Amino acid sequence: MMRPRGFSAQLVGAAALAAALLVPAAAIAPAASAADATEQAIVSADITTQSGGVEKGVPRNYAVNLALEASDAQFADLVTRAEGLGGVVLEKYPQLRSFFVQASSGDFAGKLNNAAAGVGIPVTSIGPTRQAPVSGAEIVVADADQSAIARARLGASALESQLDEADSAAPDPFTGWDQVAIGAVEAQSVDVPLEKAVVGVLDSGVDGTHEDLVGQIDEALSVGCQRNGVPDTSWNAWQDDNGHGTHVAGTIAAAHNGIGIDGVAPTNVTIAAVKVSNVNGLFYPEYTVCGFVWAADHGFDVTNNSYYVDPWMYWLPTEPTQAAGLEVVTRAVEHAHGKGVVNVAAAGNADHDNDNPTLDSSSPNDMGSAGAIKDRNVEGGVDIPTMIPSVVSTSAVQPAEWKPPYDNAPLVRASFSNYGAKNVDIAAPGRRVASTYPKAVAQAQGLPTPYAALSGTSMAAPHVAGVAALIKGIHPNATADQVIEVLKKHAAEHYDRLQPSETNGVFKEYRGAGLVNALSAVLKDQPKPTIGTVEYSTDGKTWAPLEGASVPTTISIRVGLTGPVTAATLDVDGLATAEAQASGAFDGSVELKAASVDLSTRAAQTSGDGVRAAGPAVTVKVSAQGRNKDARADDDVSASVAFTVRTAPTPTPNDPSKPTPADPGKPAPADPTKPSPSAPGSDVVTVSAESAQAGDLARTGAPLTNVLLGAFALVVIGGVAVLFASRRIRRSQD
Template sequence: MASRPARLLRTAALPAAVALTATLAVLPTGATAADAGTPAGSTTVADGTSLSYVVNVRPGRTDSRVVQKAIADAAGKVVIAYDKIGVIVVHSANPDFAKVLREVRGVLSAGATRTAPLSAQSTTDIGTPKLLSEKEQRAVAARAGAGQDPLEPLQWDLPAIKADKAHEKSLGSRDVTVAVIDTGVDDTHPDLAPNFDRAASVNCVSGAPNTADGAWRPGEHESPHGTHVAGEIAAAKNGVGVTGVAPGVKVSGIKVSTTQGFFYTEAVVCGFVWAAEHGVDVTNNSYYTDPWMFNCTTDPDQRALVDALTRATKYAERRGVVNVAAAGNENYDLAADSLTDPSSPNDTTPGDRTVDPSVCPDIPAQLPGVVTVSSTGAKTLKSSFSNYGLGEIDIAAPGGDSTAYQKPQPPATSGQIYNTLPGGKYGYMAGTSMASPHVAGVAALIKSTHPQATAAQVKRLLAKQADDLACPEPYDINGDGKPDAVCEGDAKFNGFYGAGLTDALDAVTK
């Protein structure tokens, strides 16, 4: 298991026979090894190799001369200080930097955000997603019904949550913005350009906001993931291509991933703070924060990452932002007493380690207040890959599945999710990455219907309006006669679907 490729974001790895799947990057490895078989794995690097760190202090006190002097004395250079949440981003080549800072008065936690050095930044070719030919697209468009965008017949996911019926009532409000915290968004796409919010877009990869024009876009060889997610939320209903869940709201791009697709803590913190301070109503988070799939609070480095991101998500929520996140694609029971994490740290040398999810959360998905989304397929069953867990999953939405497991009704042909890709293209992807933006879109519709609603009120309506889904008994997705996962709970709330399947029609009518 230690040789498993590094992260594939929140996009599921489906059987090779499934066509039209967007291929994501396999990331490079470095030279620093973690202690396999333990939940700790503290970071060690050679002298002269810089890492990034977060230093957490009491909010409003990051200008403390004691802390600032200690950072400088420990050979650290401040990149940015987020005073309102008490998070300082620092670069240092001192291998003992975090250890030294933890002993400083006023520092509550400090830790390295990565195990690979800052200099390890090479571009990896992510491959070319398979697309429908022009002839195939014309054939689909010929079957589009009245009021449908040309490729909407392929979007079985919209009627699954009654979004098609919702659009007859409302497309959502231009006063609502959903931020896609992801790999970048191609705002030049004809289905995204009409709804793109440039003022709420930014590049946060360094940990500090870069507001250069277009900095939020993915590079030529970077993942199309964020662009696909953005289309699922708010692709315009404009007679072109596909339709989003909330095609009348605005969408912004907050780029937080490196060229290889790593989502480091300093970038994600920047993303949440930016969203909180730039009029964003909902964030979508279809990733886990690298390099640890689960961050164990028993380890001082990983505890600092959990601390920093908890501060950032809570700050955004206090500012009225609803944070929605993907549950993950490992078919894990997140409520289990223990899990095996074979992929951490994924930026150097991963190794099997046993973790207790109650003290080793997947961040941001398992942080307090974040709406955690599981994935369903075209038959409204839990997707074969989707994580689950009673009390860990808040709500479910279409994220796709292998067509061999869950085949949609015609005219749709693939069990995956069809939507926007960079360069004006469209293609299929699947994963809890695709489920989360459906919920983010419904949250945007709720906010459009109830513009004065607080974040807490929007979340309550998401749960209240969801359609009940009972546990399948048994859950044998591949038909081999053996249960593939065990669902606990009742139709009102259970480990597979949380409060149920998100409902776009109720969002605009209740």
């Protein structure tokens, strides 16, 4: 319902089609002839009085949607023409090719469409955002007539509160079954750094003074949209006067502070309170569009939407009084998604099949129950935002038995939850969910503490939003689609815990991908370091791949690693190692190097004339640890390469007693008993000059064994590990 979708409240806020004023859907005709109107535009008919004349002096808000291919100039032109017809433009969204305007003449929509057609401006739809007249502080037109407004509401009944009241008080201290069931409690113990994520709670506001939410809310990102959809960042504009939004916010991110409750993601989430409902608990299109565009423009990572857009439970795409509102909300949601925002929504509490909506008797709901249309045909209707394709639609579940432990307990569909194989994406706890509640509201409802237990798909959705924020904290550079993909993948691990739902022989598919999974969000599909090509060099200048190579007995070995490395090791078959520590930065870079490694013990010892021999395979192993310190995490990586060591055959020595005769054309050979620095078998070798120490050893004329021992110590002790860790790029939310 576009009432926060909590179960304990009845469908309220009634509003609707003014009983006598707005023409019933079946009777609405095009506002202008096809010759005069923009081709194929869906435009609402003139609003008339009971006497048949065009309504005057009654302010109404309209959504105006140009075709997406319209130019900037055409958009600006139509805005000007709307003002010329007496409209007051409320908010312009050129990125959506949409704007909202208030006008007091019942023929405004048709006239604006005709004006657009006259100059070739392509229009998709123009229509009212609500059925009730605009009232109170939202009136901005100069010619509003209070008596006309009163007449427009004739036949309307009093509005009921749209939002939920608590089922019961929450125990204190309290660890909810819901947090246990999805692994959120255990997830908090996982030692992994989480980047900050901003979750927008598009709802009735959030109590900025609540003991479990103080410090969790970003006031600079919070806003009220409940006055004609115009953003208001003042403190009072986003405070919660109902309780619903505060409850949702607590489920997502109540602080881990030893009091009250813990949210799903208490350490990395910043809440942005975005108030998109008015004092009557109604969520009109202009309010919610303001919220989605605000989220897109201010870098939100996730939004939670526990409501449906009023005044229609199901919006009909071809109905002139509904098409424009449906279109503009859809555009706003998709715009936010395209900006990287994961939008999560409640599936609804009417026990409806969202794949096949049929009848609705609760809409429109903004003029009381008297204004609702009984048995309205809603085939092909869209419950927004939950049925918009990019939105993560969430059904509600509860334990099959109210008996702990709940960490692996079977779960069933909550009887009120909407369902649909095509239109539900994921399931989450939605019955008896304890969370934060404004103190004043709790006292008014007779609750002893500022905590309450509520039921509804409203309560299920924030569990999903919290887990989406955990995934975003693990993968800060992931797109919205990538976050949703991981969310569903992890949910599938607990699909079998969800029991089939059947009522009177009717199967009700509510499971989507499965049960939202907080623990896997912080253990699985973790960002991993990338191990580069292991290379070798004989001179420290020229490098080649080591895999499968046949190398001499002394080489240097290196490997580069990129990504979130915290520790790395290079092991050359137990002969030499190199190690490095790093920060785990996502753009990190590490190089490990083992210099002048003596491989003589791995070379084959053979002799012969002119035949080169290779020893057994030698293995180099590279290991790297990621950011996650939990042993169950899947972010540690390793790789091995094998190579062989070749050696020059040792010539058969000559008998010293029988000197080799001198070649008449060559100098006489040196005395074999006097070593020469360049003679085979000399005790002096030149070690690759990887350091001054190696060069000094080579120049000492020390015995060969000492030189080799010195070189080996250089490899092991000198570290031969070079670290190139780039500076962490901090997110703007840090």
